[in-house]
Amino acid sequence: MIEPLVSILIPAHNAEKTISTALHSCLNQTYENIEILVLNNASKDQTQKILDGFSDARIQVFYSDQKGISKARNFLVSKAQGKYIAWLDADDIAMPSRMELQTEFMEAYPEIDVLGTYANIRGSSSIKKVKWPCGNRALQAWIGFRNPFIQSSLMIKKSVQPTYHSDYDYMEDYHWLIENRTTLELQIIPAYLCSYYQSNKAIKLKSKQYKQQSKLLSIWNREMSKKGLSESFECLFRFMRGDVSNNPKQVLHEIKTVFEVLQNQEERAILLYQAFRLLKMSPSLTVFMFCVSNGHLLPKAMRIRPKYLA
DSSP, X not given: OOOOOEXXXXXXXXXXXXXXXXXXXXXXXXXOOEEXXXXXXXXXXXXXXXXXXXXXXXXXXXXXXXXXXXXXXXXXXXXXXXXXXXXXXXXXXXXXXXXXXXXXXXXXXXXXXXEEEEEEEEOSSOEEEEEOOOXXXXXXXXXXXXXXXXXXXXXXXXXXXXXXXXXXXXXXXXXXXXXXXXXXXXXXEEEEEEXXXXXXXXXXXXXHHHHHHHHHHXXXXXXXXXXXXXXXXXXXHHHHTTOOOSOHHHHHHXXXXXXXXXXXXXXXXXXXXXXXXXXXXXOOHHHHHHHHHTGGGHHHHHHHSOEEEO
């Protein structure tokens, strides 16, 4: 059996502290038929010097003085020669068997277009594990509300030709998924094959992502309008992204309003899960009664929820 080429794509900007570890994690893969494409994206530190120190023939290094993660991703996609592309951010780590297991899965199930994995989330002092539900129906349902994929766990068919929009830098991966999800078959392997460094990203990206919230909210409202809803559901939007709500009554109102028009049981189960989150944070009889009245969806809600483990 001929092993298909996998293109590992790494955009790097001022990554002198982490790029060496990321690259070594690629070179140590049990799957050997790989090319590693790195774009030094206008770095001002020692990133280029560190990259120049690698002599492995599988590594190709490019330089661009045009800042922007979307442009960097699109450039790397255009250079990739593999049947599959695998993303890895410059401060993340691919577990040794990641490429092997993902490639085997993609070859066994050729209908799959986008394949993620579970992830270890590394912080400044702790490691957590995150598990999103597996299966195309559950993932399609979640994408309408928030991104269930860790970008550095993704393997994508090159033939899909992912294209990232510069208007959504720092949320470009989620924007691409939302725009194309109806044409994509999605899956997650239930294995921890990615180590994602959160604390550094959180500091760098928090303000940048905040600036993108209005654009992402407009996408959210457009998705809601497709379901027959015309008003903005900003409280629910922010609650589902981890904000602690100071208006739980409004969040419940929006959960109930959206719930009423949904026909998809997976999407309804996601909203029921959000109601349980709200009940835990802000106990009230009305939230409790909503949860009880839709208790038949509880088993599905428990299966479809993300799990964060210490």
